Amino acid sequence: MPELEEVLPALAAEMADRDDRGEVASYIPQLSIIDPKRFGIAVALTDGRVITAGDADESFSIQSISKIFTLTLALGKVGDGLWRRVGREPSGNPFNSIVQLEREHGIPRNPFINAGAIVVTDVLLADHQPREAIGEILRFVQFLADDESIVVDRDVAASEKATGFRNFALANYMRAFGNLHHAPELALGVYFHHCAIAMNCRQLALSGRFLAHGGRLSQDGHSVVSNERARRILALMLTCGHYDGSGDFAFRVGIPGKSGVGGGILGIVPGIASIAVWSPGLNENGNSKLGSIALEKLARTMNWSIFAP
Numbered sequence: 001m002p003e004l005e006e007v008l009p010a011l012a013a014e015m016a017d018r019d020d021r022g023e024v025a026s027y028i029p030q031l032s033i034i035d036p037k038r039f040g041i042a043v044a045l046t047d048g049r050v051i052t053a054g055d056a057d058e059s060f061s062i063q064s065i066s067k068i069f070t071l072t073l074a075l076g077k078v079g080d081g082l083w084r085r086v087g088r089e090p091s092g093n094p095f096n097s098i099v100q101l102e103r104e105h106g107i108p109r110n111p112f113i114n115a116g117a118i119v120v121t122d123v124l125l126a127d128h129q130p131r132e133a134i135g136e137i138l139r140f141v142q143f144l145a146d147d148e149s150i151v152v153d154r155d156v157a158a159s160e161k162a163t164g165f166r167n168f169a170l171a172n173y174m175r176a177f178g179n180l181h182h183a184p185e186l187a188l189g190v191y192f193h194h195c196a197i198a199m200n201c202r203q204l205a206l207s208g209r210f211l212a213h214g215g216r217l218s219q220d221g222h223s224v225v226s227n228e229r230a231r232r233i234l235a236l237m238l239t240c241g242h243y244d245g246s247g248d249f250a251f252r253v254g255i256p257g258k259s260g261v262g263g264g265i266l267g268i269v270p271g272i273a274s275i276a277v278w279s280p281g282l283n284e285n286g287n288s289k290l291g292s293i294a295l296e297k298l299a300r301t302m303n304w305s306i307f308a309p
């Protein structure tokens with residue numbers, strides 16, 4: 001197997017030379033000011049090693065990648081009852097589609113599109129003040145990454161709150177169908193804050209390690225979720241983690257992944273590695289352009305695929 005200590009720096013150098021970097025998200029003003037030239041990658045192996053290259057120690061907004069952590073927490077709270085309020089099918093539509101939600105009577109297709117993630121956040125708000133729910137999510141991520149320095153970027157949260165009209169529309173629409181149990185501004189307050197968690201590639205790769213370890217923090221470490229639940233979260237990442245680009249990501253990369261409009265992607269090679277990549281420019285589906293290309297190249301070089309024998 002090629003050595004990651006050589007593969008990752010070569011990949012970062014190749015990505016630094018590319019001009020076709022996609023467009024930085026502009027609908028959240030605070031994200032539009034990020035330098036599109038950034039590229040970082042970190043691989044946390046199940047043998048305990050972490051190998052990084054490029055801007056792997058620079059923090060970025062994890063955005064929708066946070067939906068993996070909120071889904072994990074919500075399943076811990078209400079178990080399979082969650083599936084009465086959210087579906088498990090790929091959306092085939094943009095992550096903020098209103099038309100689809102109307103057609104499906106306020107039940108979001110899956111927990112990773114915005115509407116689904118807002119319902120998941122609503123579950124986490126039960127018996128909590130918004131501040132407590134945000135604290136619970138942040139502490140969970142800190143615990144997974146074993147890093148208490150991880151914080152919420154309050155400027156990003158405020159920027160999204162000021163401009164999140166579509167998300168308010170989705171939340172109000174679900175409230176009309178009885179599928180949101182708290183006031184839209186409360187559920188969205190928590191949602192905007194967990195999307196605004198800032199992490200670097202190293203921290204993000206570490207926070208995803210439990211999914212590479214079948215639900216455990218390390219080979220024989222603390223069990224975060226059961227093996228079965230870890231597998232199911234990975235199945236949802238594969239089928240829904242890149243919205244209407246999920247099929248293409250599975251085809252090209254061949255591992256479960258979850259993207260965010262901050263330009264991050266968390267990819268999991270079960271039993272082998274948790275990979276975080278970051279490049280702020282997005283493709284037409286709102287997924288990191290160079291991040292997807294880099295993961296495709298890395299998976300091919302390392303022969304990593306969930307479909308490999």
Ligand code: DON
Pocket residue numbers: 062063064065095096114160167192195259260261262285286287
């Ligand atoms: O709600 C939003 O639009 C953002 N906070 C998150 C969207 C996102 O990351 C979609 N990812 N590709």
